[in-house]
Amino acid sequence: MIALRLPPPPRLPAFATYPIAVALPLLALSLKLLLEPVAESTPFVFFYPAVLVAAYLGGLGPGGLATALSAVLANRVVLPLSGAWASSPKALGATLLFTLMGALLVLASASIRAGYADRRESERRLRLVLETIPQLVLVIAADGEVDYANPQLLAFTGRTSEDLAAARLGDLFHPEERERARAEWNRLLASGAAATAEHRLRSADGSHRWFLISAVPLHALAGDAHWFVSCTDIQAQKESEQAQAEAIAARDVFMSVASHELKTPIASALLQVQHAERLLRRDGAPAEAVCQRLSATAASVARLGGLVEALLDVSRIAMGRLVLERARFDLSGTVRDAAGRHGDAARRAGCELEVAVAPGIAVDGDRLRIEQVLTNLLANALKYGAGAPVRVSLRREGALAILEVADHGIGIAPEDQARIFEQFERAVSARHYGGLGLGLWIARQLVDASGGAIHVESAPGRGATFWVALPAPAEVATPEPARELAG
Numbered sequence: 001m002i003a004l005r006l007p008p009p010p011r012l013p014a015f016a017t018y019p020i021a022v023a024l025p026l027l028a029l030s031l032k033l034l035l036e037p038v039a040e041s042t043p044f045v046f047f048y049p050a051v052l053v054a055a056y057l058g059g060l061g062p063g064g065l066a067t068a069l070s071a072v073l074a075n076r077v078v079l080p081l082s083g084a085w086a087s088s089p090k091a092l093g094a095t096l097l098f099t100l101m102g103a104l105l106v107l108a109s110a111s112i113r114a115g116y117a118d119r120r121e122s123e124r125r126l127r128l129v130l131e132t133i134p135q136l137v138l139v140i141a142a143d144g145e146v147d148y149a150n151p152q153l154l155a156f157t158g159r160t161s162e163d164l165a166a167a168r169l170g171d172l173f174h175p176e177e178r179e180r181a182r183a184e185w186n187r188l189l190a191s192g193a194a195a196t197a198e199h200r201l202r203s204a205d206g207s208h209r210w211f212l213i214s215a216v217p218l219h220a221l222a223g224d225a226h227w228f229v230s231c232t233d234i235q236a237q238k239e240s241e242q243a244q245a246e247a248i249a250a251r252d253v254f255m256s257v258a259s260h261e262l263k264t265p266i267a268s269a270l271l272q273v274q275h276a277e278r279l280l281r282r283d284g285a286p287a288e289a290v291c292q293r294l295s296a297t298a299a300s301v302a303r304l305g306g307l308v309e310a311l312l313d314v315s316r317i318a319m320g321r322l323v324l325e326r327a328r329f330d331l332s333g334t335v336r337d338a339a340g341r342h343g344d345a346a347r348r349a350g351c352e353l354e355v356a357v358a359p360g361i362a363v364d365g366d367r368l369r370i371e372q373v374l375t376n377l378l379a380n381a382l383k384y385g386a387g388a389p390v391r392v393s394l395r396r397e398g399a400l401a402i403l404e405v406a407d408h409g410i411g412i413a414p415e416d417q418a419r420i421f422e423q424f425e426r427a428v429s430a431r432h433y434g435g436l437g438l439g440l441w442i443a444r445q446l447v448d449a450s451g452g453a454i455h456v457e458s459a460p461g462r463g464a465t466f467w468v469a470l471p472a473p474a475e476v477a478t479p480e481p482a483r484e485l486a487g
């Protein structure tokens, strides 16, 4: 079928179309007068194109004006030229017929014009939608040539429309997914049906983001089918899925570590109690032996209590229920006392415990919680630095109190030094060292909440030094002489 297509009318401002509607009939009249010798018997013919063009360019108003003016010019100027009396019934009839025909032409041509205007408006709206939605949009021909790419896609990929037309679309995909993307594209072409897939696309800065890509066939476009492809950024969703999966995996690991950790002191306490019971049932059980069993039981129960306390702290912190009871206290005395309480544990671990505390350092904070941080660092130093000296020191540096716990134990690899402050993170094998991987995380939360900072310096095999910096007001608490404790 041959379709007659008029070119779309140019967009002219309304005020310009009326002078055109006047000029066109005058032009038609001039042509008619010029060609009078050869076109004598066609008084109206030249005016039809004028009416048609005026209506096409300006719509009903200019079309009507051109028709009326043409009718007057034909009746008053052209007809008298050929000797016709303008007011004769014949001339009036011919003029009326022209006016009717002109009106029909105006209606037809204005409606075609309106069709173009509607189409232009809907195209404008579609473009507006495509340019404001968050999705990246492409229209691709079956041979992979890009017909259209919205500005969001160009901005994301850092390419121009021309680059994109010349580029291979496969380059937009993550190298690991190009093969899969190619296979999906071939399947899409074979089936001709809409489809979706998830892929990582390469951004202008070379990083990749996850997108949900959906392709819908556009059969309406002339010739071959084209594909409307929209890409929705699902990076945040992917990251949260991954975080969830990691959290579930970490929880599973934690459950198995925690149950093992909790079971060990329970089993040990049970053994000691059973042993003590057997000793007591025997006549003449040595009191010393029973006492030993009981104190071993107490140590296991205390360890169990410590583990449960750590778990409770984790849930308190997670639920934002950890309350610090802040008050100014003597940090120097607190450190000395806490270190003193570790004398036995240090002896058991074969560590010489050196304590060097500058006197009179006071801080504002929760004494028990700061003591808990120190206890944790000391317990770690004795655990991971068993058999070698451990040093606890406190000094003032400007407005800060610096608490240091240094050991000469296994040390920590540089790549592990940041992550050991995270929940459940451990840098040792569970087979060699027990622990929940929570102590340092809790310590960091407590120090952060106290307005301080915690840090580690270490090298594998060369021990570790943990230091805690706390804001210390200049005012001196109770000046005391320096005292050193040896474990």
Ligand code: ADP
Residues within 6 Å of the ligand: 376, 380, 381, 384, 385, 407, 409, 410, 411, 412, 420, 425, 426, 427, 428, 434, 435, 436, 437, 438, 439, 440, 441, 463, 464
């Ligand atoms: P836990 O000791 O129960 O595993 P922590 O949170 O106290 O948990 O410590 C996390 C990890 O940091 C430990 O598993 C260990 O790998 C490492 N770590 C902590 N203190 C030391 C230290 N003094 N020397 C070597 N490694 C340490």
